[in-house]
Amino acid sequence: MDWRAPKFDWNQARAFWATAETGSLSEAARSLGLTQPTLGRQVSALEDDLDVVLFERIGKRLVLTPTGQDLLTHMRRMGDAAQQVELSASGRNKEVAGDVCVSVTDIFAQLVMPAIVAELRLRAPQVRILVQASNSLSDLQRRQADIAIRHVPPTQPELITRKVRDGQGKLYASQRYIAEKGPFWTLDDLGRADFIGSGNEEEMLSALKAMGVPVTSDNICVISDSGIGGWEMARASLGIMPMLEELAVAWPEMQIIVPDAPVYPVPYYLTTHRELHSSRRIRLVFDLLAELLSQPDLPIFKSRMR
Numbered sequence: 001m002d003w004r005a006p007k008f009d010w011n012q013a014r015a016f017w018a019t020a021e022t023g024s025l026s027e028a029a030r031s032l033g034l035t036q037p038t039l040g041r042q043v044s045a046l047e048d049d050l051d052v053v054l055f056e057r058i059g060k061r062l063v064l065t066p067t068g069q070d071l072l073t074h075m076r077r078m079g080d081a082a083q084q085v086e087l088s089a090s091g092r093n094k095e096v097a098g099d100v101c102v103s104v105t106d107i108f109a110q111l112v113m114p115a116i117v118a119e120l121r122l123r124a125p126q127v128r129i130l131v132q133a134s135n136s137l138s139d140l141q142r143r144q145a146d147i148a149i150r151h152v153p154p155t156q157p158e159l160i161t162r163k164v165r166d167g168q169g170k171l172y173a174s175q176r177y178i179a180e181k182g183p184f185w186t187l188d189d190l191g192r193a194d195f196i197g198s199g200n201e202e203e204m205l206s207a208l209k210a211m212g213v214p215v216t217s218d219n220i221c222v223i224s225d226s227g228i229g230g231w232e233m234a235r236a237s238l239g240i241m242p243m244l245e246e247l248a249v250a251w252p253e254m255q256i257i258v259p260d261a262p263v264y265p266v267p268y269y270l271t272t273h274r275e276l277h278s279s280r281r282i283r284l285v286f287d288l289l290a291e292l293l294s295q296p297d298l299p300i301f302k303s304r305m306r
Contacts, residue, residue: 011042012042012043012045012046012049013046013075013078014032014079015028015032015034015039015042015043015046016042016043016046016054016068016071016072016075017072017075017076017078017079018031018032018039019039019043019055019062020054020055020064020068020072020075023061023062024062025039025040025043025062043055050071052065052067052068052071053065053067053068054067054068054071055068096124096126096127096280096281096284097126097127097281098126098127098128098281099127099128099129099130100127100128100129100130100146100147100281100282100285101130101131101132101144101145101146101147102129102130102131102132102145102146102147102148102149102285102289103132103134103144103145103147103148103149103150104131104132104133104134104148104149105133105134105135105149105150105227106133106134106135106226106227106228107227107228107231107247108133108149108247109131109133110133110228111247111250111300112247112298112299112300113131115299115300116289116292116293116299117129117131119288119292119299120285120288120289123288124284124285124288127281127284127285129285132144132145135198135199135225135226135227146272146273146282146285147270147271147272147282147285147286147289148269148270148271148272149268149269149270149271149289149293150268150269150271151266151267151268151269152269153267153269153271154269154271158273158274159271159272159273159274160271160272160273160274161269161270161271162269162270162271162290163267163268163269163270164268164269164270164289164290164293164294165267165268165293165294165298166265166266166267166268167244167245167246167265167266167267167268168244168245168263168264168265168266169207169242169243169244169245169263169264169265169266170242170243170245170248170256170257170259170261170263171190171211171213171240171241171242171243171256171257171258171261172234172240172241172242172243172248172254172255172256172257173193173234173237173239173240173241173254173255173257174234174235174236174237174253174254174255175253175255176237177234177237177238177239177240178255178257180237181193181194184257184258185258186258187211187212187213187214187258187261188214189258190213190214190215190219190240190257190258191213191214191215191219193215193219193239193240193257194219194220194221194238194239194240195208195215195219195220195221195239195240195241196220196221196222196223196224196230196233196234196238196239196240196241197220197222197223197224197230198223198224198225198226198227198229198230198231198241198242199225199227201217201220201223204220204242205217205220207242207264208242210264211261211262211263211264212261212262213261221238221239222238222239231243234254235251235253235254240257242264244266245263246297246298246300247298247300249300250300268293270286270289270290270293272286
């Protein structure tokens with residue numbers, strides 16, 4: 001191989017990649033922690049080194065040229081390879097002290113993570129826990145998080161997962177909503193109820209119908225991409241919302257709707273990257289999380305119990 005052949009450096013390539021993916025110099029600069037002029041110079045330098053035009057400006061938008069589109073395909077492969085190098089190096093890190101990013105849903109971050117992090121701090125004070133509260137699935141392969149606690153198993157073969165507990169979901173509403181809109185004695189009664197959606201509407205409708213609830217999209221009066229936001233709307237008597245039974249106990253004023261209705265299973269999966277699983281720091285936190293989440297009762301943050 002002619003090691004003198006490549007005519008650009010990685011910083012220029014990364015600047016182009018970020019700009020192409022975001023479609024904006026300002027967004028790309030923000031994502032890379034650079035100033036916009038600096039990033040613009042890097043992109044221009046790459047164009048000069050390769051003697052090509054990578055972007056055309058149409059109005060306020062940057063549009064890839066055919067050459068830029070072709071280069072982006074190769075750049076993505078380079079980026080993936082660079083991230084795999086970082087993962088491999090991180091996985092061989094024997095140092096215990098450092099950061100570990102754990103991705104959880106927002107309501108899990110509010111109710112469960114305070115007690116879990118407190119226990120982790122007692123057992124491994126040299127590790128700093130970064131809690132990423134998000135209802136979207138973090139990409140562990142791209143290092144958006146080190147460990148994820150989710151309710152669906154991963155599909156990527158490169159990831160390691162462990163099922164740590166089985167939860168169950170039920171339908172809840174406030175006492176005021178039940179008094180104003182009820183009673184709801186049977187599943188058929190729920191056909192006239194208002195529901196609060198959290199996340200994907202189709203997935204929620206499918207889960208409700210699997211329980212035997214006769215609902216359509218017309219029953220869903222509001223949708224929130226935040227589990228906490230949706231639950232607060234349910235507490236404000238706007239409608240009925242599914243919730244994990246072991247989390248709903250933090251709000252005694254919320255009552256189960258149709259107690260005899262079938263529950264829907266909610267498994268818990270602990271997931272990490274295969275390379276990261278060989279890291280002492282990640283392995284330590286992974287095993288502690290598995291132990292704490294496998295206990296009969298989740299460690300609910302007690303200040304919510306009122």
